[in-house]
Structures are given as C-alpha cells and as structure tokens.
Amino acid sequence: MKRSKVNRLFLILGLIGLVIINSWALNASIKEKDLPKKYRDFLDLVAYIILPEEKEVFLQLTTDRDRDLFIESFWKQRDPTPGTPQNEFREEHIRRFNYANKFFKRNSPREGWRTDMGRFYIILGPPASIERFEGTLGIHPTQVWYYYGDPAKGLPTHFALVFFQRGGAGEYRLYDPVSDGPGALLVNSQGIAPEDYEAFYEKIRELAPTLADVSLTRLPGEFPYNFQPSPRNNILLADILKSPKKNINPSYATHFLEYKGLVSTEYMTNYVESMGTVAIIRDPLMGIPFVHFAVSPKKISLDYYEPKDQYFCNFTLNASLRQGDNIILQYQRNYPFYFDPEQLPRIKGNGLAIEDSFPGIEGEYKLIVLLQNSIGKEFCVYEKNIVIPPPSNQPRLGIPLLAYKVQSYSQEIHIPFKIFQQKYIVDPSNTFAVEDTIWVVTQVNGLERELWEQGKLRLVVRGLKAGEAFEKAYNIFLNTYPFRQSIFVSYSLSANKLPPDYYELWVQLLGIDGSLLDEKKVNFIVSPMKAVSHPIAHSKAMPLRNNFLYFFMQAQAYEKVGLLDKAQSAYQRGFNLNPNYKEGLVFFANFLNKTKQFDDCLQLISKLRDDEKFRFQYHLIRGQALMGKGNYAEAITELEEGNRIYNSDTSLLNSLGYCYYQSGELQKAQKVLQASLKLNQKQPNIQKMLTYIERALKEK
Template sequence: MRLINLKRLLFSFIFIFLIAPLNVTVFSQPIKKLPPRFKQWLEEEVVYIITSTEKEVFLQLKTDKERELFIKAFWKQRDPTPGTPENEFKEEHYRRINYANHHFGRGVPKPGWQTDRGRIYIILGEPRDIQSYTGNSEIFNAEVWFYQGLSQYGLPPGFNLIFYQKNNVGEYVLYSPSSDGPQALLTSYFGDQADYMAAYRTLKRINPALANISLSLIPGERAQFGRPSLASDILLQNIISVPKKRLNDIYAKKFLMYKDIVEVDYSTNYIDNNHSVKIFQDPTGLFFVHYAVELNKFSVQQFKQTYSTHLKINGYVADHQDKTIYQFENSFSIKLNEEEIKKIYYLPFDLYDMFPLIPGSYQFSIIVKNEVSKEFTTFEKEITIPAETSSARLSSLILSYKLDKRPTDSKRLKPFKIGDHQLFFQPRNIFRPQDTLFVGFQILNLDPSLIQKTKLKFEFLKESQPFLTEVKKVSQYPDRMNFIQEFPLEKFPPGHYQIKISLIENEKEISSQMERFEISPAAAIPRPWVYSREILPPTHPLYSLIIGRQLFNKGEMEKAEKLLAAAYNSKPDSLEYALSLAKVYFALHKYAQTKRLLLPFANSENVPYQLYLILGNSHQLLGEFQEAIGIYKQAIDQFGLTFNLLNSLGECYYRLGLKEEALASWEKSLEIKPNQPEITKKIKNLKKGLYPKLIGDDKSRNIPSASCRG
C-alpha cells in the first residue's frame, strides 16, 4: 500500500534568506526564555528564512512538544518532494550553513553564516561565476559573484554581487552601489565622496570590469545623472522579500489555532485550500449553507488496482457570543479504479456539501481531515442567515462554468442545486473567454403583484471601470424564485472583473449582490473533479430535529419544542429524537413530560449518560427519590462513578432519611472532585445535624449543560 499525491507540484526550491544588518536582532524577551536548542533554531538556524508570522506563532507556543511539532511542520511546508522520505530543502539548507561556517568564518570574529558572503551563499547557493580581485594596492580586495536563472523569485535574469574587504582586513562585506559607491572600493581616493562619477573614472582606469559593476549590479543598467542605478538597491530589497513571496505561511496560523483540536498526527500536515460559502433557501422555506472546499493537495492510498481515501468533515457554527449553535461530522469514503484515477490525476479536487441553519449571524468553521494521509485543512467564514421579512432580497451569487439541468421529480437536495439546475463552480471564480458564465441566484420574498414592475440590473466592472450593463424584467424568467442568467465571455478581455446584480422595484434598488471573477488568457483551465452527494428531502423529520436543536442551543425553547415534538412524533421509537425533545422539556421545567418521554428508553442498549442524568433529575425534582436512585445506580453501572451522579444520589438518600448513605455519596464525590464548596458545606451541616440546602428547594438543577449537537 502506498500514498499517491494527486496534485504534487513539480518545482524546485531556492534557498532564500533575509539580507539584514550584520548583527542579529534579539526580538523580544520570550526568545531569551526559550530553551537553548529552540533559541538556537530560531536565532541561528532559520533566522533568515522564517517569516514574521511563523516567528510570532513559534513564540506563542507553550511547551517543547508544541515547538517540536511546529518545527516539523516548518520543514514540511518547504519540502519540494513531500512524498519522499528526504527533505531536500532542509538537507541543502544545513549543508550551506556548514559550508558558510567553514569557508567564510576564517579570520573573522563571527561564524561564517553571519558574514555577508555566508548569508548570500546560503540564500542563493553556488554562484555561476566568481571573479576575485586581490593584490592590487589601489583597490581593496574584492569578489564579484554572478548569478543567473533566478527570475522566478522576482530577481533579474542575471546579476552581480560585490563583496569587498574594508582596509583589506576582516570579513568581506556586501557592496551597495548607492550606499558605498565606487569610492569605497578605492584604497586612496581623496576626491569628493559625493562625486560618484569621479570615483568611477578613477576605478575604471585601475580595473574597468570592476568599475562597470560598481555603478550597477545588473548588466545593462546604466548610471543616471551621475548616480548609480537604483535598480541595484531594488535588487537587494527584492532578495530580502523573496522568502515571504515563496511561502504561504497561513499554515503557521492554522497550527496555532488547531493544535489543541486536531490530533497530533495531523497537526504538522496542514494543506491550503480555496473555499466558498453560499446561502440558499429551499422550497419549504429552510435556509441551507452550501460550501465548497478545493484542496490544494489530495492524497489517496493504493491497494492493488484500487485507490481510496477517507475524508472526515467537522463543522462548527457559533454566534458572536461564542455560543455553540450547531456541530456536525460527515464522512466521505472515496474509491477509484485505475481508469478513474488516470482521468483525475492532474485535476483539482472539490468537495461540495450543505446543511440547514436558523436565521442569525454566525462564525462558521470547517476542518477537513484526510484520514489516509493524516493531512488537514480548515477555513473560517462569517455567515448570515436572513430573518423572515416581507421585503424582497437577493441571495448569494454563484458564478458557474458549467450548468446541468437535473429532473425535478427527485425531492432530494444537492449542494449548489438551484431549482432544477445543478451549478458547477470553483471558489477562485476563474474563466476563459471561450467559456459561458452562468450566474445563479434567488430572489426571496418576491411579491407576485410587483413582478411586472421588478427588474434585474446586471453590471460588469473591469479593473473597477464600467464594462457592460444589461437590464432584464423579472417577468422574463420562468421561475420566480430561482434564476439562471447566461453571459458568453467571448468579448471579455483577460482581466479582473466584478459583477453586481441589483433588484429594482418601481425604479428603486431594493437589494444587490456582488461577486468578483477573473478572465484568464490561458488556453485551458483544469476544471475540478467534484465530489458531492444528495441528501434527504427537506420534508424529512431529520431537518426538524436539526433546526430544533439549533433553536435549543440558541435559547429559543418554545420554537425548539414545537419542531422537536414534530420530529419525535414522526419517529417515536428513536432514542435520539426523544432525548432531544426531553432536553427542551427539562429546560422548560416540564419534568413529568420529560420522565414519560425517557422512561421507555431507560433499559435500552447503549443508553447515553445524559438520558440517565436528565431522567434521574426529573424523578428527583418530582419528589420521586427512590425512582431517581434507581436511575442513578443504572448510570453508575454503565459509566462508573461521577461527581454529578454522586451529588444527586446523596441528596436523594438524604430526602429519604438515609443520612449515612447521603454522607458516603457526598464524601466519595469530593474524592473525585475536591473543589466543591457547596458539597463540602452540606457534609459539614449534615455532621452537625443541620439541614443542608438540597436540589429542588429552589428548583435548581444539578446537571451539566445539555446542549444539543447535530
């Protein structure tokens, strides 16, 4: 069995380090507090290649284990061949450091990696050519290094770097045409230090080749107005910025965010993604969140002629008070044969999915884990589900490269399907002039009496300038909720665009939506292999269960009760449905209804802990202490002793006059969790013969938060 990366990027890495002042800055007090090996790693080994984001994240890590995992992730992000056991970038990096220390640290009071020649060697590797100028009494010892073929890093096709030895003593320092000038290379120049051309003429008389390079490090660049070319200083600045350009350091932020959430096996294997989230309403009025994730890397395992992987999706929705509204977990098992794997080998992989959500503004986050390769990716998105209003409004826009008309006799739902049209799109919204742009959207709450007076205005902007405008009557479309508008792109030159759709009612704009897209000059754009699946029809009781749980978590108990009761009545034999409704009854102090609902399930197999706890507390709050004790003992038999169960058990014993049993239960609870001031007080009062305050005296409930999960 072996892992295959379906989207391996075939490129080579160059080792780019920051060209900075010679003294390495100690950034902050936290660096001083690092253990020596991590301090050395940060300040010496990777000081030139680590980005500011990576450094900031590293300094926020609390344990050596976290730092070790981060370092592992740091090198993985730079590995040009992640499917092999070797990390060529890391090996070459340390080889260059060792070379610099050995060759450039002689006769200077610092290690070679800190010298300018050492740094440049580590940054750019072996020069194509080195010219040495020594032994001339009129110029300081100098070396000229020539590099070529590094334009992919924003550097010129060919360029020189000069290192010279001030006063012919100590290390060779990096030369700047504007900061140093030709005069810095001369041992005996007594002219005007600001007169670069006079110094240049003197140097040219001594060494014409070195003189030409002294005014510009870039072949073909000439001095302007008697001053060295600024292009040389831009070159040096570009070298400084290359590490930031070549690496997407978002993985570092994700490592910090998710190190305590994802398993250790995944934490160092973050992969980037493109994503998109859209909100649409189904015919029954439910709003669904549709999301697409395009993985920058997709790995499968091979066993004989079968290729497979397993993706696990964890979704989380919270309001702006960090209250959990909805959580879900989905799994996608993917199997491919030899022919299928060949078709998709070089294609992006897009995952489409959807779920229902109640009105409100939320933070939505997703974790996608590849359980075969132990890789993960995430995204976070602010989303808003509109509240019920009487005014018309536009939904999200989908910019699609492909449209399939699907039969409507199937009531099942599918991500990014509007009406009977299935839209295919990529989160990056990139097209060719040969494509047709299909724009999909909805108009919600459209008043039938105003259809003849309502228009849609389509405005295209190219590079922020007006490009194309079209206006259409809503009455021209056959479907008055789900809309598809086509735009051939043959007259759209390559560039960056925006499309704005406005809903015009009685010549007044009442709603609008905007989306960006790009027209590429590329001859072909690899369209993704899309993995999606149909889900249950919107009339299925599962949606009442999910929406009811969300309302419960939001604190809207009456609405939650109505939906969860409807769901339970559709599936009265379901423990899951019964327990969700019971939580609402219990929160509304309907203890008798809670008891009647849960008792039929008390002796079932795989009874969850919360059922025992809620059922026991319901008996207890109804004064049925003996029955409550029986339920708590069942829970202890199934799940062992917990302080919550022991506390409730102790109170029931006390109510029945069994003070010794009550005392034993509470004391055992303190052994499990010593810091319980209220229980400690009850024990003291009981031993003194006083009457402790018990559950039910003020209708308090000794149960943990019983939030509903989806």
Template sequence: MKSLKKALIILSLLSLVLPSWGQKKSGEWKRWLREVSPIMSEVERSIFNELPTEEDRRRFVDFFWKARDPKPETPQNEYKIEYYQRVAYAEKRLGGIDSDRGRIYALLGEPMEKHSYSGYEKVVDCELWIYHTEDRVNLPPFMYLIFFRRNNTGDYRLYYPGVNSAVDLLSPGYKESLNARTLSMSSYNMLRQSFPQLAEASLSVIPGEKSSPLSPGTGSSGIIIANIFSLPDREVEKTYLKNFSSLTGNVEVTLTTKSIDGYGFISLTQNQGITFLNYAILPEVIHTKKNAANKNEAEISLMLIIEDFSGNIIYQKERNFTLEVDDNRKKLFIDSRRLAFKDFAPIIEGDFRIRITFLNKTSEEVFVHEQKIKVNPQGPFLLFGHKLVELQSEKFIPFRQEKYKILPEPRLIFTQQDTLRGILKSSQQPVLRLVNVDDENDLIPLTNVNKDPTGLFLFTLPLSQVKPDYYFFSVRIGNQEVYRTVITITAAEVQKTIDLESSDPQEARYNYFFILAQEYLNAGLLAKSITYFEKLPPQLRNEVSLPLMAKAYYLKKDYARVLEILESPRVPKTYSTLALLANSCLQLNQLEKAVIYLEQLRQYGDSVTINQTLAATFLSLGNQEKAKIYYERAKKLRETSKEKKEKPSWKRKTPSKLL
C-alpha cells in the same frame, strides 16, 4: 483602485522580508512553547510570538502561570507542579506531549480507569481511557476515549467516533476474514461479543449514548472532542493579556501535519421552505493505495462544522466513504480531471463560521476551508456556475434551488468558451455585473436576466467576448451590494471537475426538522427548537431524538414535560437522561422519585456532586441517617480526589440540579 494582483504580490514579499523574533527563537523559548502547547490558547500563543524583548517574554511566562494558579495565596503553584508531572509522564510513557495520548494526558490528567487491549488476535493494539470530568467546561461527567494503532503500525492515535469505526479497531488479519459488504456491522458485533465496553466506546465518547454502528458518533462525540482541545480557550481567564495590549493584530496559528492545498465554495439555497448550506471541496491532490483487488483506494472523510462567533458548535456533520477506482478511472477522474466533493446541510438563521475539512485517511492529508456567512431566511439566495439543469425529481441534492440545480466551479475559474449561468431568489429585481478588479469603471452588465413563473431570476452571460482577467462578480439589490467575489476568466482550456455528491430522498424532510431542532437548541433558541421537535412524526420520536427534545424543555423549565418524555420506555436511561430526570424531579419537589434516579446515576460512577445531592435530598425527606451516609461518602470522595489540590471543595446544602 489599487491592483489586487499587485497587493497580493506585495503581501507575499512582506512575509519574506519582515523580520520576526519567532524565526530566531532561542532554544529555551522553543522548548517552553512545546512544553505548554497542550494548555496554551491560540490567542496566548499569537501574542507571545509577537513579544519583542526577553523581558516581555519572561513577564508573559510569569502571568501565564499566575492565571492558572488555583490557590494564589499559597507559595506554590499547584497547577504548574501537577502539569509538569503530567508532561514528564507523557514524555516517558506515552510518546511525548506531541502524541495524541500525551496531549490528552496533559490536558485531562490521569484517567479514572485505563484498559489495555494489546496482544489480542482480533483487535489492534488499543487502549480505552475512562474519564470522570466533573466541573470541566462543556464536557460530560464521564467520557470514553480510545487510542489505537491503525493496522498495528505507528503511534497510538485518538479514535474519533464517526470518523473512525469498529473496522479500524480490527487487526488486519481478522478483518480480511469478514464479509466486505457487511464489514461495519460484523466488526461491531465481534467487538460487542469479545470486548463489550470497547464496542460501546467505539460508538460514542459518552457512556450509554445510543448510536448506530453503521453511523457512530454523528451526534455529540466530535463536539466533545473538539471541546477537550479547546479547554485552554475556555477555562483560563485571560484578562492578564491586557498587560500586553500594546501589541496589535492577531497571528493565526494552524497546527497540521500533512496539509494540502485545495479550493472550497459555499452557497446558500432554499428548497421547500428549508434553508440549506451547500459546499464543494476540491483538494489539489488525492493520493491512493492499491488494495487487495488491485484497485486504487482512499478512505475519505468530509467534515462540516457550523459554529457561531463565540465558538459554540451549532451543527457538525461527518461523511465517510471509501473511494475506489481502477487505473483508467484514476487517471481520468483523479489525476487529470480532479474530483470535487459536494454536500449540503440544513441551517438556521444567524452569523456563523463554517469549517469544512477534507481528510484523506489513507495518506493522512488534510485540506480545510473556512468561511464566515450570514444566513437570512428572507434571502437573497444566489447560485452561479457553468451549467444550469432543470430537475425532474424531488430529491434533495447540493446546489439545488427549487426545481433548478447549478454546477458550480469551486475554483471560480471560467473559460471564454463557458457561459456564466445562475439563479437568484430575491424579492426585488437585481443588478448583476462583472467589475474588473483593476478598474472599477470597466463594467460588464448581465442583461440577460429573466424571471421564471416561480419568481426566481435566471441569468446567463456568454464569456466569449469578455477579455481574460480577474473580475468581481457583483450583485446589487436596491442600493445595497449583497454579494461580491473574485472570479477568473481565462483563454486557456480548463478541464471541468467531476462531482461526487450526496443526495437525500423526499422523505428526508423530517430528518431535516430534527437537525434544525438541534441547531436551534445549540444556539439557545429554545422556542424554535421545540417547534421543530414537535413537528417530528411518531417514527422519528425515538431513543435519539426524545432525550434532545427533553433537554430543550428542561432548559425552557417545563420540567413536567421532561418527565413525560423521558419516562417513556422507548428512552434508554443513560447518564444524561437520568440526570435530566433527577433534576426535573428536584425542581418539581418529587423527592422520592428523584432519589431513585440519583441512585441509578451512581452506576456510572460515584461523584461528590451526586452524593451531596442525595444527602441533601434525604435530609429534606427527614431521613437524617441516610443523609449522613451520603455526606460521609461525598466527603471521602472529595478528600481522595486530585481536584482537591487545584480548587477548594464546595458544599451543597439543599437539593439542586446536577447539570
């Protein structure tokens, strides 16, 4: 077997010596790549960067614009013309297409409404853009997007509900006048009194979506913003790339400003019948700043995204907190010992790509760990680290397997003074061993493997007699190797990490049912989603869970159940719930009721689709006069819409669904 260490060195050297035209790009191509960066997919950019000749690059550009031409039969490319108008506006008025405002403007165009909150005493300079995004892939019909200047310094940034909060929109002077212990709620209440629309937008990008000021946007906001930036990957047909199929491989492109190094570790466990994804993130550095109390402070955001291999987001979790330590603890925990952040989330079965992002908002530094996993509820489930603890409490914590907890080592570095300890949940006796990465015949079996009364396999291996080197930690069950990863064993002293972890009480079990229901819904597994929704106790059947339950039944085509759920007075009549109600009524041929909900939908903004649907519905009811009014309104909206330049209008002749 070739040496893994030598292979890594060779790869590093190759990256230094192999020529690439991308390192010698002419000013023309650098300029073009920047101009189209908001609308260029990662695949397109990767292929373009590998093109060997000028002729190939010019041919690529021609195909690039043809793929986006809404009317190929006309001599002009309407999309290209409008896009460069957007770019010119962004460069002149919005700080360029590299800025948050400029990039959104290039992707989505002019917002339907724009509100400026500059010059106010209580809030920082910010803008609220309201978009009508009908017919855009995976975007809601209406959206709120906030741009703000943190502490009134620097450029305008895109506001992420959940990562940001109403606190970020307050001016520094006014913020200091509020009680620090109730800052989040006080900030939101101030916004609601002075700027109610801005306050609503601070909670979610979806108008009317219910969310808590203490934990805003934990549902769909992050997913929707991610969908905005992934529009180039979703909206453009890329079959033209087959014309460049002689190129092999794919170049990964990562666009970050202040990226830092770090370590990530992921493991699956099962506790009380629920499968959990556990993760530990260890950034190489955590920069802090002094606050008013002379403490060292950093605003931290820990984000988890679970997506399938088609790019569909199955679950997203955001955890935000302020890290505050004095000088002694900073030296002990952060500078010397380093701090590891641990969290967990329930997860459904399937093959997923996991992305964990550590964001230090104080220093604007980010570390991202990505990993592919396969989740099988039948196991096996493996945990290993340098310490095993038998727990007395029933609370849910990271890296817990039934009554045991493992303290993992995110760096996978162990010293000869350590004992490798672990837990394995398996229906069969495992074979565990260390295999030297340079010599497959250099094996160290783990013989101290015992089965406890609950059926878990507990194992230990003192490392004092294991020579320092790189090893594969291998687990075999039957004839199959189910796990293999590289660990390091060293004679040097390695300080253990200090863990900052989350936990949930035993009662959180029902909250996990809600999360699993959402994950199954996002994965399109409707029957399993409904099963978990129906497990929710009465106290969790609320304004947040009921609309999602109704969506699952709607996709299952149980329209009567949708009406039963959403007509409850507990459910707020937002755009999404009204659309589900209207569509369900249309499917059940309850046309009079459908008209009521359609009219209520219009309060969120007039659209061609709503008016066409109203016209068709009134026509079916025999009210031709009303039908004519709505058809004329739809026609007028279509004629004034900028989308007319990009795509032909489309008429609906019978009542149909809105979403």
C-alpha cells in the same frame, strides 16, 4: 452518488453531541533565548528564510513534540519534490549554512552565517563567478559576486554584489553604492569632494576598470544617470532578502497552531492548501437556511486496492460554525471515494471537490471545514466568515451562486447546491473555460406581489482589466417566475461571449420605480483555454424523509446561543416529523428539563418507559424532572435505578446527591458527590456543596 444513512448524523447528534475543540486564543510567546538549544539552533539555521508568521507560531508552541512536528512541516512546505524521501531544499540549505560558518568567519568576531557574506551565500547560494580585488593597488580588499537571478522570485536575470573590507581591515561587509559610496572602496580619496561621484568613478576605473561600474550599480549594464547611484540598488537588495520567502504560504503554520488539538499528530506535518466556496440557501421545501460548501484540496494522495483493482482515498470532514471561541454547531462525516484505473488520469488532473451542507441559524459566524485524508495522512482547512440572514419581509437578495453545469435530481432528496430538482455543479475557484456555460443563481426573499409583478433583477458583468474593460447588463423580470415570497432566479451566460479576464458580477434588485433595493457581488474568471480542469464533485444525498435530523441540529444550535423559543420550536418540529426518533426525543426531553418545563418533560419521556435501549436515559431524565418539581423521594427512586444501569455519569450523581441532601440523607449525599468528584474534579459548585454537607455531618 451514495445515499447517506440516518445513523451517520445520529452518531454526531445523538451520541457525542457537539465536540468542543481547543481554544483558538493564541498562546503567549516564549522568548527565543529561553528555548532549548536544539530549537535555538533551528531558528539560527532558518533565520533568513523563515516568515515572521512562521516564527511567531513556533515561539508559541509549548512542547518539544509540537516543535519537532512544526520543524518537519516547515521543511515540507519548501520541498521541491514532495512524495520522495529526499528534501533537496533542506539539504542544500544546510550545506550553505555549514559552508558559511566554515569559510566566512575569518576576520570576524561573529559566526560565519551572521556575516554579510554568509547571509547572501545562504540566501542565493554560490555565485556564478567571483572577481577579487585583494591585491589591487589603491583599492581596499574587495570581492564582486556575480549572480544569475531567478525572475520567478522577483530577481533580475543578472546582478552583482560587492563586499569589501571597510578601511582595509576586518570582515567583508556588503558594499552599498548609496550609503558607502565609491569613495569607500579607495585607499586614498583625498582631493575628491564627497559628492563628486564622477571623479570617484574615474579614479576606480583607472585602478580596476571592471570594479568601476559595480561601484555605482548592482545591475551590470545599467549605467546610472549623472554618475548618481540608482535607488534600484536598494530595491534589488530588498528583493534578494525576500526571495527565499516568496511563494511560501504561512497558513500552514497558523493552522498548525490552531488545529493541533483536533488534527491527529500523524497528520500535522502534512498540511495541504485548498480552495473553497460557500453558499447560504434558504431551502424552499423546509423553509430553513442551509450552509452549502465545497472544498477542493490542491493535492490528494491515493492508494490502490488490488483485490478490486480500484484506487481510493478516504476523507473525514469536520465542519463547524463558530462565534469567537464558541462552537455553535459541529458535525463530522466520512467521504470514502473509489474509482477505476481508467479514471485515474482525470482524478489526478482535475482533483476532487468534497461538498456538503447543513442547516444554520441566523447570525454571523466563521465557517471552518477541516478535511483529513487517511491516505497520506494529509489535512486541509477552509475558513470563511459568513452571514446567515434572519427571515425578513423586506426584499433582499442572497449571495449569487455560480456554476458551470446543472444536473437533474429527484426532489425527494437533499444534496449540496440543489434547488428543487436542479443541482448546480460548482468549481470553488469560480474559473470558467471559453466553452463553459456560466450559471448564475440567486435567491430573492421578502417578495410582495406588486414588486414581483413590476420589479426586475439586473445582472451587471464587469471586466477588471485596466483600460477598456468589458461591461454588459442583463435584465430578468421577476414575474417570469411563479409568485412566492422567496424565488430562485437562474440565468445562463455563455463564457465565449466574454473576453478572458477577471470579472465581477453584480446582481441588483430593482424596485417598481427602478430604484436599487439590494445588490450582491461575486467574482469569477474567464480563462482563455477551451477547457478547464474542474474538480470532480463528491457529495452525499439525504432522503427528505430524514429531514427531521436537520431540525434537531438547528434546535441544538439555537439552544447553544440562548434563543430558547426558537430552539423549542425546532425541537417540536423535528419531533413532529418523526416521533419515533428516540435520540431526538432524548434531546428534546433534556431541553424541557433545562427550561423547567418538567410536566411536559415527564409526558414526553414516558414514551421511552418500555424501551430497553434507552432505560438509562429514561430514568435519568425522569428523575431530574421529578427533582425539578420537588418530588425528591420519587426522583431518588428513578435516579438510583439509573445509577444501577450506569454508575459513572456525573449529571446523575450530582442530581442524586442533591435529592439525598434535600431529603436529609446527608451521608448518602456525601458518598455520591464524592464519587462524582472522582470522575471530574473540576466541579466547584459540587465541591462547595460537599464541603457544606461534611460540615453539617460534623456538627451532628
């Protein structure tokens, strides 16, 4: 695996800071009747197959461009042969819709697709056979449609739908054995009590023998008890109506709405489902918590580079921690992946898991990982609510991490899912083959010596199969590990000792007296197969000599949530580790200015006095610190010098305007504040200040 460069993170930390993406608040819905006709027609076309979540998202889109992209995504989710130019599902659905409009409008004031016959023709397609009773003496015009059902969609292998003209006129309606009853099919049912289903059945049997059975049940061959229509009729009807929506994951639609401001337009129609896993591990060397994650797209497009005889894909990863609409931390990295032709079958069979990690701060967050593959213009999203616990003196367990393999790495690098010199190879699905080893790793924090000497962990593995499920417990004594306040406990289980099943694993921390101090749970699967296609892990290593970057990331996150003491401590620690990291020095100096530590800021920024690359930052930050101290004349000198280097920075212009104002130079203040507002009109405080200055100039 390739080592990452310092500049990769610097580009995010130093040049662009924290990227702000669009608000996640849902837009107000547009009423269907207010949509342009083109999009009302689309909703008519898909009325019987669109999920409620999909329709809700569609009605929140505000531009025709977004609606067109959504429609393209909608059909792609249902394409049985993705990757080919033809979408057979879409073509067949449109054919059915047009057929329904053409042939089922007869005798109906409604459009053909809105009729009962039209609805079920669109959902199920043409019946395997039709039996007509349209000239049968004593029977209202009736048709019986026979279908072969698809069990994968929750339908029985065969069933029948009956349509009839109620009262002998009008459009064909779906016949319901329960609410209509067999008597509704008869022209003359006089003399038969409404509840006498047997008499109705016998009379229909005399007139149309094959119609009699389906008058009581939609399931041929299932004769109802005591001639009473079975409740299964309504269950079947519900299953039919749900069948076209089965196996459609609406997450693509919600992601379309949420990420349309962040994901490039050409990617929006190519949402790919994914699996992911996350672990919160307090790094034993740096002493700060890291969020480790792995995301595995269920589909990966590849390209071939002929000059080197290699296949490749190229992922851009964007990871963030959010609290509501606030982005606490965000960064971006690139993950190109090249491999030889002989590796192609394994890549196609196993897939890839993109791994990464970053430092976090205590709190509750939503982790969002966005992956975009430039080959195929695809994107996937992994979201997970996580809790990063604060340091504590109380005994506490971390969430267990499960892995199927362990590899040794140098202790001098940081890499996802590595603890000391052991990297744990994870499968985001937590699925293990019979021949796999299941590695269980958990972190025990807040240990005191007495608990370490006499306490233990208990691992309880419990199968979830109904009946006699497998259950077994394993004890691990804490004193088998060297004493630290935070230790990592690793234990291996042989999957072949566990029957194939879904499992939950409880890790319990037991005190000196055997009392339960804490427990955490994780789920996993043992497959009956000898081998499972685990995705190939792809990650980047960071040399520990560059760990100062992590402290600057952490400092910015603390600053974002207003924990300024912790932010300053993290800035100081990062700076102490590498005083020559100029970008970090700029961050730290800006922080000192914001927290009104002007003398400290001036002392720190003086280190950039002779650095040509950072001349603008030097004059800007120094000028703002002098302004904060009330030394307006000196501040003006520095800020004017900075403005000569770069004259389009609103922060500098606003500071310079304020200094001019405080020095009584109102015309100069007016000029630079007007320039600032030209760059950004949405500065209400600057607008108020400018109005005050203009009023003062008029009064002179």
